[in-house]
Amino acid sequence: MRTKVITFENVNRYESELQEAAAALRDGALVVFPTETVYGVAANAADAEAVRRLRDVKGRSFQQPFTVHLPGRAEAATYVSAAPRLARRLARKAWPGPLTLICPASAPDEEPIAKTTPRERLDAIYREGRVGLRCPDHTLARELLRQAGAPVVASSANRAGQPPPSDLEDALRDLDGVVEYALDGGRTRLSAASTIVEVVGRDWTVRRPGALDERLISRMARSMVLMVCTGNSCRSPMAEYMFRAKLAQRLGLSPAELEAEGFAVASAGMLGCSGLTISEGSLAELAARGIDARQHRSQPLTIELIQSCERIYVMAPEHRAAVLDLVPAADDRVLPLDPGGPVPDPIGAGPEEYRACAQQIERAVDIRLEEFLDEDRNW
Numbered sequence: 148m149r150t151k152v153i154t155f156e157n158v159n160r161y162e163s164e165l166q167e168a169a170a171a172l173r174d175g176a177l178v179v180f181p182t183e184t185v186y187g188v189a190a191n192a193a194d195a196e197a198v199r200r201l202r203d204v205k206g207r208s209f210q211q212p213f214t215v216h217l218p219g220r221a222e223a224a225t226y227v228s229a230a231p232r233l234a235r236r237l238a239r240k241a242w243p244g245p246l247t248l249i250c251p252a253s254a255p256d257e258e259p260i261a262k263t264t265p266r267e268r269l270d271a272i273y274r275e276g277r278v279g280l281r282c283p284d285h286t287l288a289r290e291l292l293r294q295a296g297a298p299v300v301a302s303s304a305n306r307a308g309q310p311p312p313s314d315l316e317d318a319l320r321d322l323d324g325v326v327e328y329a330l331d332g333g334r335t336r337l338s339a340a341s342t343i344v345e346v347v348g349r350d351w352t353v354r355r356p357g358a359l360d361e362r363l364i365s366r367m368a369r370s371m372v373l374m375v376c377t378g379n380s381c382r383s384p385m386a387e388y389m390f391r392a393k394l395a396q397r398l399g400l401s402p403a404e405l406e407a408e409g410f411a412v413a414s415a416g417m418l419g420c421s422g423l424t425i426s427e428g429s430l431a432e433l434a435a436r437g438i439d440a441r442q443h444r445s446q447p448l449t450i451e452l453i454q455s456c457e458r459i460y461v462m463a464p465e466h467r468a469a470v471l472d473l474v475p476a477a478d479d480r481v482l483p484l485d486p487g488g489p490v491p492d493p494i495g496a497g498p499e500e501y502r503a504c505a506q507q508i509e510r511a512v513d514i515r516l517e518e519f520l521d522e523d524r525n526w
Contacts, residue, residue, distance in 0.1 A: 150179075150323050152315070154331040165287075168328040169294035177201060177325070179304045179318050180291050181332030182283035184245045184341050184358055185311035186318040188326060189216065189291070189301040192271040193264045198300065204325060206307035212274035213300035214247055217282040218293035223526040225259045226278050226298075227252050233368060233409055234346040235526050240367040240457070243284035245337060245358035249345035252278045264298055271300055281341060287332045303340070313338040349408060366455060370523065371411040373456040374484065375466045379416030379445035381426045381494050382462045385505055386484055387414035388433050388440045389512045397520060413456075417469035419447035428493055428501030436509075453477050460484040460515060462492075485511035 153164045172178045175194040180187055188204060190197040192215070201213065215226055220242045223230070227250045234250045252258065255273040256266055264272070272278055283289065292299055303311035304318040304326075312318040315331045322329075342357035344364060351368055353361055372390060376383035391412040395402045398410075405411070423445035425433075433440045446452075453459065453474040459481045461467045470481050484490060490507055493500040 148324055148327065150319065150326055150329050152319075152329045152331055165290060165330070166294055168330065169291050169296075171327055172291065172295045172299065173297045176327035177204070177322075178291065179315070179322060179326050179329035180285075180288050180301075181315070181330060181335060182245075182285045182288050182341075183243075183336045184283070184339055185313055185335055186304040186315060187216070187283075187288075187301040188304040188318075188322060189295075189299050191295070192298040192300045193268045194297075195268060195271075198268075198271045201300070201302070204306065204322065205302050207302075209270075210274070212277075212279060213271065213302055214279035214281050215272055216288070216292055216299050216301045217242075217280060218289045219243075220282055220526050223280050223282070226272065226280060228258055230526070231346050231348055232523065233349060233351060236370055236409065236523065237344065237346065237351070237364070237367055238280075238282070238526050239522070241359065242282040243289065244282070245284065245339070245341040246364075247279055247281040247341045247343040247355075249277050249279050249343065249354065251276060251347060260298055272298060277345075279343070285332060285336075287330050291330065311340060369409045369411055369455075371413065371456045371458075372519070373452060373459045374412075374414040374462075375417065375448060375459060375470060376414070376462045376490075377416055377466070377492060378418050378420050378423065378494070379414055379447075380420075380423050381429045381501075382490050382492060382504065382508065383414035383416065384425045384440060384443050384445075385429045385433060385508050386460065386462075386512060387412050388438045388443070389436070389509055390516060392436070392438050393512060393516050394519075397516065413446075413452070415446050415448040415452055417448050417466055420445050421447060426494065426501075428496070428498065429505070431498070432501055432505035448473065450474055456480065458482065458515075458519065463489040482515075484508065484515060486514060487511075 175197040178189045190201040253276045255269045306321045314334045337358045340357040342359040343355035345352050374383040374386040425440050425443040450473050493504040
């Protein structure tokens with residue numbers, strides 16, 4: 148058998164040949180393909196002979212699992228419909244990308260994939276109540292997986308004991324004539340293995356170091372919301388404390404338990420003030436809602452704070468400009484708290500102005516909280 152190599156050299160034939168390779172993968176062929184990390188070799192998990200051949204290539208026993216490769220993040224729900232919140236959060240932040248997630252899956256035959264895959268073939272996907280999932284950050288890889296339309300398991304395209312290949316030449320040094328198809332995507336961008344992280348409940352463990360370091364995984368494991376105003380003594384503290392209290396209530400947790408679940412809510416001011424207490428008007432409005440904010444102390448808006456946040460809500464356009472002056476790349480994470488318009492500053496005003504401000508903030512927080520929870524429910 149000769150391996151058919153598909154390259155970009157003939158653009159007119161490339162799409163049809165990619166479709167050919169995807170169909171062959173679905174029908175039991177082994178296909179070498181590029182990812183952003185290393186080249187992989189794929190098999191249809193529902194095809195017993197294909198999986199056996201993949202095990203022979205890798206020298207793996209029946210007990211050693213392969214990783215399911217996904218064309219998109221949403222497809223993870225096909226394999227784990229009730230994943231830990233932490234797993235969904237990591238996937239949302241890292242996929243497509245060089246992260247492999249090992250998730251608990253105690254009842255494989257109850258997952259959606261069991262409706263289309265023979266029960267006896269689920270052992271190629273699940274092992275000891277767990278499943279490994281990966282969504283590669285490479286257009287060719289995801290298109291191959293999408294067009295295959297089958298559960299695809301894969302591993303690095305090398306024999307046991309050999310280094311994972313970063314280009315097709317290295318991959319075919321071991322596998323030419325062993326696999327039916329090989330997609331040439333040039334040299335891989337990262338040339339390092341994906342990081343493997345196992346998630347159990349609230350906890351995560353790095354099972355194999357890789358392209359993403361542990362410090363970055365730790366940051367991604369948290370879901371942090373930041374409220375920004377001018378001095379961090381009126382509007383943003385009200386938004387912070389309301390959002391935290393409502394989030395805890397919706398999740399059935401105490402505010403203190405939110406931290407253990409990986410949630411954090413903070414606020415900051417663009418004027419760079421530190422240590423100021425919350426204004427009396429804001430304190431009174433929060434107290435009227437059963438929220439004690441006497442411990443609040445203002446903090447300045449910083450680059451590190453911006454970079455650590457998943458979502459940043461601002462009270463007015465000048466606050467958005469201040470965030471982007473510090474971190475231009477945060478553009479897609481900075482939103483007005485109130486979609487309807489700016490929240491006026493009540494500083495120095497009377498109780499009526501503070502009441503109106505608090506009411507506007509509360510309405511806006513309810514809207515943004517619902518968006519936040521909807522996103523966190525899904526892969």
